[in-house]
Amino acid sequence: MSISEQELRTMIREAIARHRGGSSPAPPPAPPAPARAEGIHIHASHSLFVLSPAPDGDCVIEPGHRCDHCGYCKSLGH
Numbered sequence: 001m002s003i004s005e006q007e008l009r010t011m012i013r014e015a016i017a018r019h020r021g022g023s024s025p026a027p028p029p030a031p032p033a034p035a036r037a038e039g040i041h042i043h044a045s046h047s048l049f050v051l052s053p054a055p056d057g058d059c060v061i062e063p064g065h066r067c068d069h070c071g072y073c074k075s076l077g078h
Contacts, residue, residue, distance in 0.1 A: 048074040 003011075051074055059065045060073040 045076055047076070
């Protein structure tokens with residue numbers, strides 16, 4: 001028994017429709033839900049302190065070293 005590619009495709013579509021319980025095509029997927037801004041909470045470790053700009057000098061965290069402007073003194077250390 002030889003069948004054409006089109007006949008095979010038709011048979012497969014019919015079998016899938018029977019398996020799904022209908023012959024209508026699948027409904028389009030629902031669009032993704034938008035993100036809700038009110039549910040977002042920023043963790044304290046992401047905040048930075050506002051410090052006045054200081055001239056190059058000793059590091060606030062390690063006074064024995066020169067400041068290299070890493071910003072560690074502006075955070076909670078996380």
